[in-house]
Amino acid sequence: MNPIEGHLPTRSPLHEILAPSGIAVVGASSDPTKRGYKAMVGLIKDGFRGAIYPVNPKADLILGIEAWPSIAAIPGTPELALICTPAASVPGLIAECGRHGIKGAVILASGFAETGAEGAELEREMMAQAEAHGVRVIGPNTSGVFNLHHRLNLLALDNVKSGDVGIISQSGNMLLSLALEAQYNGQVGFSTYVGPGNQSDIGFNDYLRYLGEDEHTRVATLYVEGFRDGRKFLEVARDVTAMKPVVVYKSGSTEAGQKAASSHTGALAGSYAMTVDLLRQAGVSVVHRSDEILPVAEGLGLLQKARGKRVAVISDGGGQATIASDRLAEAGLTLAELSEETRQKLREVLFPQASTVNPVDVAGSTDANPSLLATCMEIVAADDNVDSIFLVGMFGGYSIRFAESLLGDEMRGAEAMVDLSKATDKPLVIYSLYTPIKPPALRRLHEAGIPIYSSIEQSVRVLRALGERGDYLQLCEQYPREPALEPKPELGETFARARAEGRDLFEYEAKQLLREHGIEVPQERVVRSDAELAEAVAAFGEAPLAMKVVSKDILHKSDAGGVKLNLMGEAALRRARDEILASCRAYDDQAEIEGVLVAPMAKKGVEVIVGVIRDPIFGPVLMFGLGGIFVEILEDVAFRSIPLSRHDARSMVEQIKARKVLEGARGEPGIDMEALVELLLTVSRIADAYPELSELDLNPVILNADGYAVVDARVIVEREPIASHDEESAA
Amino acid sequence: MNPIEGHLPTRSPLHEILAPSGIAVVGASSDPTKRGYKAMVGLIKDGFRGAIYPVNPKADLILGIEAWPSIAAIPGTPELALICTPAASVPGLIAECGRHGIKGAVILASGFAETGAEGAELEREMMAQAEAHGVRVIGPNTSGVFNLHHRLNLLALDNVKSGDVGIISQSGNMLLSLALEAQYNGQVGFSTYVGPGNQSDIGFNDYLRYLGEDEHTRVATLYVEGFRDGRKFLEVARDVTAMKPVVVYKSGSTEAGQKAASSHTGALAGSYAMTVDLLRQAGVSVVHRSDEILPVAEGLGLLQKARGKRVAVISDGGGQATIASDRLAEAGLTLAELSEETRQKLREVLFPQASTVNPVDVAGSTDANPSLLATCMEIVAADDNVDSIFLVGMFGGYSIRFAESLLGDEMRGAEAMVDLSKATDKPLVIYSLYTPIKPPALRRLHEAGIPIYSSIEQSVRVLRALGERGDYLQLCEQYPREPALEPKPELGETFARARAEGRDLFEYEAKQLLREHGIEVPQERVVRSDAELAEAVAAFGEAPLAMKVVSKDILHKSDAGGVKLNLMGEAALRRARDEILASCRAYDDQAEIEGVLVAPMAKKGVEVIVGVIRDPIFGPVLMFGLGGIFVEILEDVAFRSIPLSRHDARSMVEQIKARKVLEGARGEPGIDMEALVELLLTVSRIADAYPELSELDLNPVILNADGYAVVDARVIVEREPIASHDEESAA
Structure with missing residues (x-):
């Protein structure tokens, strides 16, 4: 069993379609301006190993190959058909293909869904035929x-x-x-x-x-x-x-x-x-x-190996070492900190004026001795602090720029680099300003599969991809996705009730959902009567309180005058409650109002937003960003597909441009990062466990050094039928 | 008089040095590994038209040219010397050059200031000789x-x-x-x-x-x-x-x-x-x-013409039209909105499925007829809404990709593009995926100086440079720098007093400086006694007031407990004053405290920072950004050299990433943009008029729909001697 089959249990049907023993070319033609001619030429010229069946009712022979009047007339059963005819003919031809046992069809014609409603109808018709006759379709509107x-x-x-x-x-x-x-x-x-x-x-x-x-x-x-x-x-x-x-x-x-x-x-x-x-x-x-x-x-x-983001630069030009350093830092890579041992070894082979701090600048040491660059690469490759090696400068062109007599030494250098690339698990990437000339030393590296670029920026882009891939593979192993939560029956009932009533969760229900799964939500009480109000005062003591309306009909509580903050004492609470009710009734006299929610004011901190959306393309997605203008104006938001791994949660916090605010800017203490990561993970697991949850919006959550407070929570309930969990996991 | 001389009254001495009638090569050598050999080869091979004087005490002839034992021994007077000898020899040789009448020297050696203190000393020595003997120096540490x-x-x-x-x-x-x-x-x-x-x-x-x-x-x-x-x-x-x-x-x-x-x-x-x-x-x-x-x-x-940022894209591939659209938008360019007349003309020549909305996608219309691309370019070039034209796709490769028979039509297309490029003042830029092959049609465009690129991204970068240059040239003409302010004698005295006392301006002095030059600064009063306190209450009436300590010794007023906000009534003011004085004395018992400043609280709005710095490299620079984390964490700041033009002031506001906050985000009204621009311009003019002003910091200025309030103003006074204005303008 190969490792691929280990990951993907079934094999794609495309293997059969894309490696057919025969192909029907429907609309094959002898007219060189036609697509049906070009395809025939391509098949013949490239030496296609299977049978070719041109289909054309008006020809006996196309490019010397026997043609057939229809798909049905083809003597064999090719796995693939290439259909070169106009859009309108396609649904019928697909049906013919299916009836003849053809497994797949490539549809070149445009004029389908991309052109509007009429084309979309034609595409649906084509797909109906394809499904009815078991034909898989590549395209339509494909280049081939x-x-x-x-x-x-x-x-x-x-x-x-x-x-x-x-x-x-x-x-x-x-x-x-x-x-x-x-x-x-x-x-x-x-x-x-x-x-x-x-x-x-x-x-x-x-x-x-x-x-x-x-x-x-x-x-x-x-x-x-x-x-x-x-x-x-x-x-x-x-x-x-x-x-x-x-x-x-x-x-x-x-x-x-x-x-x-x-x-x-x-x-x-x-x-x-x-x-x-x-x-x-x-x-x-x-x-x-x-x-x-x-x-x-x-x-x-080419490299098929990737480690982390610490790059060692070996350069024969100070200016280009500078450019490389700028680009690496901008790409989120770091200049590897070379060990003292490495630096000592470099000092032993380079001129005294060379810089042995990364970026290593050989400062003329290699002008008469280009293979020394390979020696430097070997030295830094042995350093545990180095993940990849970036050679920057003239290599390959020494014998052109300085003296032809350097060619032998330059080739020896190339050979040493090839040996190194085989011996080390650290990728080597080369930028040479002689790349466009393809001199012999670069040709040697080229043959050996060492990537060579003609721009520092392109090289750094590749180093970034290598570093990110290296990190990803490591972190994937370290951090599997977090296990799913077991949904709780009583919360399932809460959702069922809301669905039955055609409403979303009340804020206190949403908060109960969070609380039950271990998210810390400040204490709060629903107050429906004077008695409950007195109880709330007794429960919360002296702390200043916040009060919000509870109504399934009022979505924007502040706009309705449904929020009051910093209330102290029973009299103030009572007055606030009366004002809220009056204001909300004035705002919407049809609104059903259940009461008000009372909770202690949150401590000061950094406001963030945590959300779950069900994206039409990507499904459940977790969203995180700093509150207010950061999300709305700067669009400084991170997204991850649910469920997340612990690394996913951490990386989405790190990704935010304004993360320094979380780390504690302007003399403020930093927030409790682990608590935030835990919160993101738990929200992800909740969304995963309850398909009835369509959207979730915690806005704001207030973060501080001691943890967080979920100040407001909204849960939108899925209105459509939901596949049960058993069905989902069986699928 | 040529236009260049019109702008720059004197001619650079470099013309003589870089076009010499003779050159001394000091350290010329017959050893091919030496720089003094290479330079000789270069001069001879390239056919230098003047006299070459190799200087080398140990040779009579170098590369067949008579050598001289010293600079002094050279028979003629070359304008230029190339010095190829090590760093230590350079000061002496410079002196020799000067004595022999040589005007300029190119110093290749490294080992000067870039290597540390010792090298810096050698560089000073060299410059002393150069100045003493009137020799201009290129380098040292130059590549040539x-x-x-x-x-x-x-x-x-x-x-x-x-x-x-x-x-x-x-x-x-x-x-x-x-x-x-x-x-x-x-x-x-x-x-x-x-x-x-x-x-x-x-x-x-x-x-x-x-x-x-x-x-x-x-x-x-x-x-x-x-x-x-x-x-x-x-x-x-x-x-x-x-x-x-x-x-x-x-x-x-x-x-x-x-x-x-x-x-x-x-x-x-x-x-x-x-x-x-x-x-x-x-x-x-x-x-x-x-x-x-x-x-x-x-x-x-190549183009030497540049207009604005409205680009018309003509493409023969929908995918690449999409990529071009993304890159143009990201580069701050816009897809020109084609007129109905233009679109009608395009419809007349293209297939019905073509898109005549910019990006124009010919959708196969040119497959058998590539010169039609030139026709499309002509059509959009005639549209007043278009500033530049970007051709994207296969042009040059039609005869390779489709049929050799298309070559004639493709060449006619190239010819038409060349004609168009001569007839229009709108730049044409071409991306072709056949650029690496250099096919005949592209070679023709190449010869005619139409820029051709092998990447959409590079092409868009060029279009951006063209658009920005076009806009710049227009705006420069439209908006000259704002005229200088006349400094006021009494403010000059304020500065003189501060300089004499070795202090910076007091806040009320800084605000007076602003006010005198037309910047609106809220009324405020310095309160030194109970009587002045009572006067302040009378003057400001019922409005809530802010109070701040006045002391040259206390820079960070908040840290010292020297700020109190939202004070109402004489009793509260008196108490606040006493607390501020006590707290500030506790903070620094040596501080000389003049009193407190009392002013009405500013209206709510958007906090911004306006600053002036004297940069060691660029001199006086105006800085603008949104307050708090925007400047400190997001580094969302714009800089302009003082003095500014009105366009400069406007563009620095537009440049800020968080500018939408100024335009009125989240239901807030936008701020008074013209008042802000006027404020920036006036600050620039003040900094320009008073060289005694070393730094200025208005932090925050609160902007709202009605104008702005300068809440805090600091002016740092220049401690060093200042050239008088007369001297400056004479220099």
């Missing part, structure tokens, strides 16, 4: 498919290098651009490509699972305009990233981009910030620039 | 100099393309990397290069002025680790950017980078954020990634 290791090339793309990068891209131009980049400046080739198009049947999660299982793919690379089932995708990504790197570029980081994407593949936008957070939580390397996709995939794919 | 249009190449760098990009770089590797990039992937070449090294004599401002005046330079490009005289540099930059683009990469954006830079060229760090703000204020195009330096310089240099 290739599987180079099977010599299946339905794109008629010339000169694509075969290799181990798998690509799923909703942009055909993106594939083309990556292919050209790889061919001219890259070090990798491709295994499988699929354009998911509108994903009306097979979606990103299925494709990713396939790439995870595919033995020819060492890194999965995705250009995504929109996920269909984001939650499923995250689950698959979690499994796949444990085995191999996954690189995702998600478009729609701005409103302008979201609008453009929706007219391209009809993709649902969703929040970009949330998407990025959730993908990273699942171990995905998210890249933000399209020109970083290939370098990052290349670096992760 | 070239002036390709004069065939002066002291770097022995092969294959550097001659062109119109001038480069000043404190990193030799950076020059080399730009040269290689230009040679292999670029469209430009170089005019002059100087490595300023330690800038012990000639600094960045001098070099920039030279490039501004140099007729062979169309764009000045600088890699800077540190400025020596930042204020002078800003002045020169302001003049030069009015004539030609200036591109600056400033290293040290992080602490790690600042540390690395200081061990490289001994550069003073300074605040990166401030440096960027001030450079941009002077019209400089600041780039943050080192791999964006050449693309931006290239785009600005």
Whole structure:
């Protein structure tokens, strides 16, 4: 049993479809301007190993291959059909495919859901046929498919290098651009490509699972305009990233981009910030620039090893060492602190004016002796404080810049670097300003699979991906997801009652839910009568109190005049209660008012918001941010898919830009970080345990050095039918 | 008189030094590993037009050229000496140069101030000789100099393309990397290069002025680790950017980078954020990634035209149109809103499924007809809402991807784009995924000087630089700097008194300074006696009052218990006064206490900070930010060099990330923006008029819809002697 099967119990049906023994090309043509011609040429030129069945009622022979008048007429049973005909013909053809035993179809035509209501109807019709006849659909509106290791090339793309990068891209131009980049400046080739198009049947999660299982793919690379089932995708990504790197570029980081994407593949936008957070939580390397996709995939794919974020820089130019230091720090990486032993060894081989503090600047020591750079790399590789090694400067060009006689020494240096890369588990990344020239020493490193870049920024981007992946793999093992909570029957009844009454939870019910699962919620009492009011005064003693209306009909309590703060003594409480009731009745004379909630005022501290939403794409998501303008104006919010691990909870606090406020700014003491992490975890577990909970909003929670106070809690109840827990876990 | 001379009255002495009729190479050598050999080779190979005088006591002939035993022995008087000998020999050689009439020297040796105290002493010694003998110094610790249009190449760098990009770089590797990039992937070449090294004599401002005046330079490009005289540099930059683009990469954006830079060229760090703000204020195009330096310089240099920020995108791929839209929005550019007329014209030439909303997606219309892309560009170029045009996709590769027969049409398209680029004042920028292949159509555009990039991100970076430069040139004309204030004699006396007493201004004096120049400062009274207290009560009536201690010795009034708020009635005021005095005496029993300041409480609003600092590198700088954690934790602060223009003041408010708080968030009304702009301008003019003002801190100023209230004002008085205004303006 291979490790992949260990993680993913069933095998993707795509293996059969993407490595077919035969293919029907429906709409095959002898006209060179037609897609049905190009596909034929691609299949023949690339030496497709299976049978090719051109389908065209008007031709006997296409490109020298016998053509068939219809799918039904094909003598064999190919697993795959490529359909090159216009949109309107597709539903009928899918049915024909199914009747002939064809398992999968690639639909090139556009004119479906991405064009509006009429197209969406046609897409539904097509899917009805596909489901009725058991045909899996790639597309529609796809740029095509290739599987180079099977010599299946339905794109008629010339000169694509075969290799181990798998690509799923909703942009055909993106594939083309990556292919050209790889061919001219890259070090990798491709295994499988699929354009998911509108994903009306097979979606990103299925494709990713396939790439995870595919033995020819060492890194999965995705250009995504929109996920269909984001939650499923995250689950698959979690499994796949444990085995191999996954690189995702998600478009729609701005409103302008979201609008453009929706007219391209009809993709649902969703929040970009949330998407990025959730993908990273699942171990995905998210890249933000399209020109970083290939370098990052290349670096992760070539190296297949990743440790932490402490980088040792070896440089032969002080200016570029400075640039590298800036970029590393900005990327959240650190300059490894070299041990005294390491520095001593460096001093022994370098000129006295060299800097042996990281970034190491050889300051001329290597001008006549470039292989010394490899020696320096060996020295820092032996240092336990170092996770990865970054060579910056002229290497490869010494024999060009200084003297041809240096070529031998430079090649010896390259050989030593190759040896080092085999001996160490620390990744080596090289920036050389001679990269565009491809001199012999760089060619040697290139052959050996050491990633080489032509820009410091690209190199650092790769180092960041390596560092993050290294950390992720370690932390994943250290921190499994927190175990699920056992839902309590009496709370289930609370939800059932609210659902029956068509309302959300009352604040005190919401707080009871939290309290029952170990979240500290300040004491409070529902006061419905003078007697209860007197009891509340007796219970809370001298402390100043807060009072809030209790009504299922009043959502915005402050607006209704339903909140009074800092009340002291029974008389004041009574007056406040009367004013609240009067004001709320004036606000909404139909509102059913149960009474008021009385609780001691919270201690001063930092206000934060903890929320749960059910995202239409990603399902239950925990949200955390500082209160007020931080969330609303600065959008300084972190998201994690529920359920969280302890590391997830901690990292979402660390991610907040204003985290220094939590650590204790301006002379204030820091807040109790562990209590906050525990709170986030428990909220995650509650949301996981009660599917009846649709949304939750703790706003604000007041944090201080001694813990926290949940000042306000809202729970929105799911109105739709809910699958029982048993059904869920069986699914 | 050329326009350059119109701006800069005197001509830089560098013209003579960098275009010498002869050059002495001190330390010239026949040993190929020596710098003194390489320089000779470079001069000879590049065909230097003047006389070459190798100086070496041990040789008669170097590389076939007669050598001289000493500088004194040289028969002619070269303007320039290249000194290749070790640091210790330099002071003596400089003196010799001066005695022989040599005007300038390039000092390659390192081992000066960048290495510590001993080196700094040697540098001072060298400068003493240089000043005594009238020799201008480039370096020391410089990588060298070239002036390709004069065939002066002291770097022995092969294959550097001659062109119109001038480069000043404190990193030799950076020059080399730009040269290689230009040679292999670029469209430009170089005019002059100087490595300023330690800038012990000639600094960045001098070099920039030279490039501004140099007729062979169309764009000045600088890699800077540190400025020596930042204020002078800003002045020169302001003049030069009015004539030609200036591109600056400033290293040290992080602490790690600042540390690395200081061990490289001994550069003073300074605040990166401030440096960027001030450079941009002077019209400089600041780039943050080192791999964006050449693309931006290239785009600005090639096009020499720049308008605003409204970009029209023409694309043949929906995915890449989406990526372009995201990047443009993130860069602060906008997708131009195409007029109905433009959209109609596009509809007439494109397929029905094409999107004629910007980004224009031709959706297959050009597959058999690539020149249609040029037609689309012509159509959008005619739209008044469009400032620049961005072509995204496969252009240049249609004949490769689809059919060779398309080559003719593709070339016609290129020709039409060349014609358009000549006819319109709107810049055209092209991203093609075929850029690495350099196909014929792209070569044609290349020859015509239309910038072509291999990444969407790089293209957008160039479009941003173009948009910002266009806006800058327009706004500069529209908004000159605000005229200086006339300082008032009585306020001059206030400063003189404070200086004589060795103290800063009292708060009421600081407020008087503001008030006298038209800044609205709430009424307040200094209370020294019970009688004055009664007068204050009478003057302010029923309003709640604030009270603060007045003492030159107590800086942190709150810490000393010297502030009380919300006081009502004479009894409360009296009690508060007594408590403040007691508390302040307990805090510092030596403190001289003048009394207390009484003022009405400020209305609620948004707290901001307005400050003036005298930066050691850049001189007087205005600072603006929101109060509290915004400044201290989020570092959300804007800086401008004083004096400001009205546009400067407005843009610094717009730059703040939390500006939405000012515009009125969470149901609050927005603040009075014009009053704020006026306040910033007046503070700038006050700081400009009173050189005795060393620092100013208005913290907080409370802004609301009706104006603002300066709640606290501190003015730090300059302790050092001050040049009089007359002297200043004469200098």
